[in-house]
Amino acid sequence: MAGNSQRRNRRTSNKKGATVGSGGQRRKGLEGKGPTPKAEDRKKHKANRIANAMARQAAKRRPAPRRGGPKGQSEMVVGRNPVFEALRDGVPATTxxxxxxxxxxxxxxxxIQLxxxxxxxxxxxxxxxxxxxxxxxxxxxGLVLQVPPYEYAHPEDLTADAxxxxxxxxIVALDGVTDPRNLGAIxxxxxxxxxxxxxxxxxxxxGMTAGAWKTSAGTAARTPVSRVTNLTRALQEYxxxxxxxxxxxxxGEHSVADLEALGGPVVIVVGSEGKGLGRLVGENCDYLVRIPMPGGAESLNAGVAAGVVLYEAARRRAEAGRV
Known part of the structure; x- marks a missing residue:
């Protein structure tokens, strides 16, 4: 008879909704899951694979990190001739x-042989x-040479070694010399x-880049270079x-040939060819000297000027028996 069926779990009511013991799962199942994600956001979708591939390609095209600088990061020498010349001239390298x-x-x-x-x-x-x-x-x-960071000395090490x-x-101090080749020549x-x-x-x-190393013709391996935060303060300490x-x-009021101070403990300060010495650096100099140039040239580049004064200092020291 209707309503007297002995079959288990037989529905006896047409009322919809949660039943005892369901925990409301049936109601939740009837709720929507929100808007359909975009094709490129759905895993395993073709559009998603294309978007990921494009992102990887864009990452490869991002600029490489800057190399060199005051923090002592490594440097890259690129090109067949530059790499060969760097190896031939003894520029330090790791890879x-x-x-x-x-x-x-x-x-x-x-x-490769070098x-x-x-x-x-x-x-x-x-x-x-x-x-x-x-x-x-x-x-x-096809050739890239990795140059390790240069190990700068402490300014006090220069006087201590002497x-x-x-x-x-x-000692030679440089103010505003921006060409690595000039630094290497000095x-x-x-x-x-x-x-x-x-x-x-x-x-x-x-700084002591691969270009400076190359111009130094190997002497950078035995001549220390110190890098200071404040050049004026370093000169005051000296x-x-x-x-x-x-x-x-x-x-300068003095001529290089007439300055006796070059024969003793001295720091020779060289500025850039265009701007010369900075104001504060100039004010902290004990002497300002000039190089006589009877030929009429207005100036010399930093590397040549430093060489002239260093020769005069070495000559005076040799005469005094200090060399």
């Missing part, structure tokens, strides 16, 4: 990257897209004339330590 399937010409073979002879340079093969990313799209020609050797300190002159190091400021000045501060200036 030589060679492009996969590169045309093995003479320059490539020579660079790196192998050093014994402390890693040889790494890399695909062209990876080298493009590392060099920020520069024309690397006194340890029984010498009067002979390091080379300091080494040639018995100087004890170079001081450079952190800001608005060239002055307190008994060193004479001699600045080069076109309007």
């Amino acid at each position: 030589l990257y060679v492009q996969q399937f590169i045309d093995n010409d003479e320059r490539v073979r020579e660079a 790196a192998g002879e050093r014994g402390n340079i890693n040889l790494m093969e890399a695909p062209r897209p990876e080298l493009d990313r590392m060099t920020n799209g520069l024309n690397h020609q 006194y340890d050797n029984g010498d009067d300190p002979l 390091v080379r002159s300091v080494s040639a004339f018995g100087g004890h190091g170079v001081v450079i400021p952190e800001r608005r000045a060239a 002055k307190k330590a008994g060193l004479a501060i001699v600045g080069l200036a076109a309007e």
